[in-house]
Amino acid sequence: MNLDVHLHAYGVRRHVGKLAAHSNTILFQYAPEFLDSGINISPFRLPLSPEVKEDPKRTFDGLFGVFNDSLPDGWGLLLLDRALRKKGSSLHACLPLQRLAMVGAHGMGALEYTPAAEQAEEAVSVAELDALAEDSLRILRDAPVDAGQLDKLIQLNGSSAGARPKILVNVADDYRIVPQGAGEPQGTPWIIKFRSAHEPPNTGLTEYAYSLAAREAGLDMPKTHLFPSATSPGYFGVQRFDRVHGQKVHVHTACGLLHASHREPSLTYESLLRLTLLLTKDIREVLKMVRLMVFNVRSGNRDDHSKNFSFLLNKENQWCMAPVYDLTPSEGINGEQTCMVNNKGKDITEKDFLAAAATVDVDARTVREIIQQVDAALAEMKK
Structure with a gap:
């Protein structure tokens, strides 16, 4: 099975390249015209270059992380399984490229896949x-x-x-x-x-x-x-x-960027801070990640796995942190943060926040101000 991949971002649709399944391996090659565009949709695991690529580690069943980000997960997979069972098939028998074909042009973010399975629109009130x-x-x-x-x-x-x-x-x-x-x-x-x-x-x-x-x-x-x-x-x-404004935006999770599985603890906040600095090259974006780190820990959101951090590619092809999401308290594994701070999953203190932020040269005064703002907001909510 072969699929064409398109990037339909900010109203412009570009042919990215081709995906192909071959001998239990998934191959990808960029289109020459997309290489000329200079748009790097996944700079760490799928950088722009002309050769045929594959992921030998098969973190996502052979898919590169940027394409795996397009696939449904959790609830979406459960729905897909129910639909396939109705047709006498199973989720296990549905290969990754078949799932991408089902996504077609209806995925999160700006990537589209053709030929796509037909999908009807549904309205709800x-x-x-x-x-x-x-x-x-x-x-x-x-x-x-x-x-x-x-x-x-x-x-x-x-x-x-x-x-x-x-x-x-x-x-x-x-x-x-x-x-x-x-x-x-x-x-x-x-x-x-x-x-x-x-x-x-x-x-x-x-x-x-x-x-x-x-x-x-x-x-x-x-x-x-x-x-x-x-x-x-x-x-x-x-x-x-x-x-x-009615146009699609390219989104990439930390999970997909780094091939860091969200099904197990695979990142620390220090690695997320370094990722943010390396990807965005903007200390303002790094401070957003510091603030999210503090909020997740202080609010008791321990479900801070690698898919719960995302980045956007703007019109100027610069990366920035995506708005935050999935911010409710959760127990985590053994009461610990999925994403550690200063090598700790629980009993995280101001000292640990300062140590994590120092790895990307964020000064202690700035971190303390962020902690005060987060604590004040959470205290106000609980009144």
């Missing part, structure tokens, strides 16, 4: 959120779901990552959900999340509260909203940062 949330719980529990509702959830999911159920919708300025694909685009693209089977009904309210605290603490948090529900305090929604 606020009034349907409770029904979709209940069907999501049924799928998580492996209970039967109406075929039409399953198809709707699959189409509304796109290729979003993460474990929690979610849908992709367009939202108007007054927070009405507006139909997708009906004439001219209306509203802006948002993600609305539902709770997982093990989470309490107030999960959406909790994530909304922490999104407000993050914004108050100075983090770059997109617009958020608590969508109404008759069965819970509400559903958390957040505006997508991979869409700007």
Whole structure:
């Protein structure tokens, strides 16, 4: 199976190259015209050069991380498995390039894959959120779901990552959900999340509260909203940062950039700070990562794995940190941060923040100011 890869960023669509499956190996080669563009979509693991490339370590079943970032994960994989089971197949039998073909032009970020499997557009309203949330719980529990509702959830999911159920919708300025694909685009693209089977009904309210605290603490948090529900305090929604004025933006996770699996602890905050400095070459972006480090630790968000840190490629082909996401408290493994600070996963103190930040020459005074702002925002939220 062969696929053509395109970068459709800021309204311009460019042919990136070709993916091919060959003898249990996935090969990739850049198109000559894309090499001439100088756009480096994955500078560490897939730098611009003309030869045929493969990943011998097969971190992502042979895919390079930048393409693996396009694939659904967690909830999206569960939906895909249910859909394939209906057709008498299985997720195990669905090869990586087949999954990318299913993503097609509907993935997160700006990469597109052809030939793509056909996908119909689905519309939804606020009034349907409770029904979709209940069907999501049924799928998580492996209970039967109406075929039409399953198809709707699959189409509304796109290729979003993460474990929690979610849908992709367009939202108007007054927070009405507006139909997708009906004439001219209306509203802006948002993600609305539902709770997982093990989470309490107030999960959406909790994530909304922490999104407000993050914004108050100075983090770059997109617009958020608590969508109404008759069965819970509400559903958390957040505006997508991979869409700007109706155009796609290239997004790359730390997981994909470094081939650092998110399924196990694979990064430290020191490595993330060095990555940010090396990739962006901008101390302002490094300070954003310092602030996120402090917020995650102080708020008890221990689910700080490699897919929960992303970077954007702007119109000038410069990298910057993406807005923050997935900022709710979580237990982690044995109560420890997935991403360590100063070689510690718990009992992290100001001294540890200072030591981590010092590895990229961020001074102690700046770090202490960030800690004070984060602590004040979290204290205000808990009043």
